[in-house]
Amino acid sequence: MKKSMKKDNQTEDLGSEISEADIQISNKQPEQQEKYNSINRNNNEEDNNLLNCTTTSKENIQSSWDPVIKLKGFIKQTKFNKKKKKKGRKTKRKRRESDDDYSSENLPSDDSQVSSDTIREQNGEPKIVNSSEDYDNIFENVLSGNFYLDWQSAPNYNFYGNFQLIQEKRITYHSRLQLYTSYVTLFPFIPIKERDFYNKTSNLLDSLSRTDLCNECFRADSIFFRLQHERLTFEDLSDEDKACLFHWKEHVRLYEHQDQQLEQQIQGLGPHEATFHIDFKENFDLDMNKDQKSQSFFQKSPVTCLSSVIHKGTEKGLIIKKIITILSTVLNHSACFVLLALQMMFKSEFLKDVEFIHWWSDGGPHFRNKQLIWSLLNETDPLLPGFEFEINYKVLYHGKGEPDGVFGFYSQGLNNNMPQEGINSLDSLAKFLKLLSVHQAKVQNDITKEHEILILNFDRFDDEADFLVIERFKKFLSIVSVEGKIKARLLTGISDIGEKTCDMISDTKDVKRTPKRSTVPIIDP
Numbered sequence: 001m002k003k004s005m006k007k008d009n010q011t012e013d014l015g016s017e018i019s020e021a022d023i024q025i026s027n028k029q030p031e032q033q034e035k036y037n038s039i040n041r042n043n044n045e046e047d048n049n050l051l052n053c054t055t056t057s058k059e060n061i062q063s064s065w066d067p068v069i070k071l072k073g074f075i076k077q078t079k080f081n082k083k084k085k086k087k088g089r090k091t092k093r094k095r096r097e098s099d100d101d102y103s104s105e106n107l108p109s110d111d112s113q114v115s116s117d118t119i120r121e122q123n124g125e126p127k128i129v130n131s132s133e134d135y136d137n138i139f140e141n142v143l144s145g146n147f148y149l150d151w152q153s154a155p156n157y158n159f160y161g162n163f164q165l166i167q168e169k170r171i172t173y174h175s176r177l178q179l180y181t182s183y184v185t186l187f188p189f190i191p192i193k194e195r196d197f198y199n200k201t202s203n204l205l206d207s208l209s210r211t212d213l214c215n216e217c218f219r220a221d222s223i224f225f226r227l228q229h230e231r232l233t234f235e236d237l238s239d240e241d242k243a244c245l246f247h248w249k250e251h252v253r254l255y256e257h258q259d260q261q262l263e264q265q266i267q268g269l270g271p272h273e274a275t276f277h278i279d280f281k282e283n284f285d286l287d288m289n290k291d292q293k294s295q296s297f298f299q300k301s302p303v304t305c306l307s308s309v310i311h312k313g314t315e316k317g318l319i320i321k322k323i324i325t326i327l328s329t330v331l332n333h334s335a336c337f338v339l340l341a342l343q344m345m346f347k348s349e350f351l352k353d354v355e356f357i358h359w360w361s362d363g364g365p366h367f368r369n370k371q372l373i374w375s376l377l378n379e380t381d382p383l384l385p386g387f388e389f390e391i392n393y394k395v396l397y398h399g400k401g402e403p404d405g406v407f408g409f410y411s412q413g414l415n416n417n418m419p420q421e422g423i424n425s426l427d428s429l430a431k432f433l434k435l436l437s438v439h440q441a442k443v444q445n446d447i448t449k450e451h452e453i454l455i456l457n458f459d460r461f462d463d464e465a466d467f468l469v470i471e472r473f474k475k476f477l478s479i480v481s482v483e484g485k486i487k488a489r490l491l492t493g494i495s496d497i498g499e500k501t502c503d504m505i506s507d508t509k510d511v512k513r514t515p516k517r518s519t520v521p522i523i524d525p
């Protein structure tokens with residue numbers, strides 16, 4: 001009963017938020033749509049060039065249903081009236097020129113009083129504007145689609161500069177070349193080279209590299225985008241889309257809860273207690289375009305980089321932090337690899353006085369699996385004896401956190417300080433990263449900033465792995481062991497709703513023994 005009431009409140013919340021956001025956007029009336037269409041048709045007959053359309057009649061502005069567009073139209077109208085005078089002169093000159101009659105009232109084009117801008121304007125060519133010097137924010141309005149339904153009021157500008165055509169990350173299911181071809185076909189009057197198009201669309205992700213993109217957020221995004229562009233209200237949406245937004249709202253609540261829990265746990269750490277946040281750096285083969293000459297190995301070969309950020313409480317009530325990074329030429333990001341890496345990390349001096357660990361990771365399959373849960377929680381043959389674990393997962397695709405900051409620190413350090421001879425082995429990479437952190441610790445006068453950098457090397461995995469027998473465990477984000485039983489919880493810190501208890505039973509499966517390996521040598525050749 002309590003639960004369903006709570007849910008209803010959320011429903012109301014969402015409804016009111018959405019309609020609030022829509023207050024600015026009134027609905028399009030059918031006759032206005034017709035009007036808009038007829039305006040469109042008329043203008044298409046006269047001129048097919050979008051960017052050259054500068055005629056805006058006063059009636060058009062007044063009949064516009066959008067106050068923002070109305071306001072812009074008014075500004076445009078004022079500018080247009082000023083331009084009208086110039087245009088009158090222009091037609092006059094044209095007529096006289098055709099009669100081979102020189103008009104003294106027009107200044108010759110090479111006269112210093114006439115700027116090249118004016119000439120371009122007179123010839124109906126677009127005004128050339130640097131996108132960063134666009135004081136009226138017209139460029140921003142173009143990119144936000146504000147001229148989409150009122151393109152007549154768009155000024156005749158040609159923008160250049162270092163900008164992105166798409167402001168936020170979006171997925172494309174086509175190749176970039178196809179998109180480029182469509183772009184130049186649709187907008188032949190916009191001169192853009194293929195390479196510039198690619199540079200200006202770096203926010204386009206192809207569907208293969210969408211590893212950190214959340215489906216639910218993406219779908220909700222698309223619905224919100226449609227709401228805005230088609231000027232719909234929440235009530236106009238299909239039942240399916242409405243349900244999707246409610247679902248998304250719940251999704252946001254979950255991932256925010258998990259993020260907050262980690263923060264709260266760090267703040268509240270007591271002695272012998274620690275949080276352990278671990279993540280892989282995906283594709284640690286850095287982009288070395290900056291210095292093509294350095295024959296750095298990651299130009300060709302990837303290496304594995306697994307980092308953990310550990311916070312622990314002390315007797316004095318302080319919270320101290322340590323970063324441990326494991327480098328390896330083994331490229332399997334599997335549960336077996338993670339468990340071997342954990343054994344190495346947990347030998348650290350830093351963890352000697354710790355007894356209770358709050359594990360945190362994203363929901364990737366190498367972390368969220370029955371093998372890892374069994375290894376950390378079982379009491380008969382634990383992987384790390386002497387440590388008691390609470391295993392917590394971030395919501396899938398919402399696992400960003402402190403380890404990402406560590407990877408950013410490494411990448412930046414490598415880009416800025418790459419030695420001339422390059423880095424040619426795992427060992428020299430480890431030394432390099434260690435030095436980076438020692439330098440940082442010195443600069444900030446904080447010895448805890450020194451990272452532990454370890455190299456993990458082994459020939460083979462065990463050919464068998466034990467795993468916990470548990471049904472549908474993927475809906476649980478927090479798993480602990482209490483008095484010989486496994487307790488799986490929907491959210492960290494909440495044990496009264498939806499907790500599932502199961503017996504500590506394991507099964508065994510076969511594992512492929514041979515690891516996939518990078519060609520990088522461990523020690524300098």
Ligand SMILES: [Zn+2]
Pocket residue numbers: 214215216217218251397398
């Ligand atoms: Zn999401």
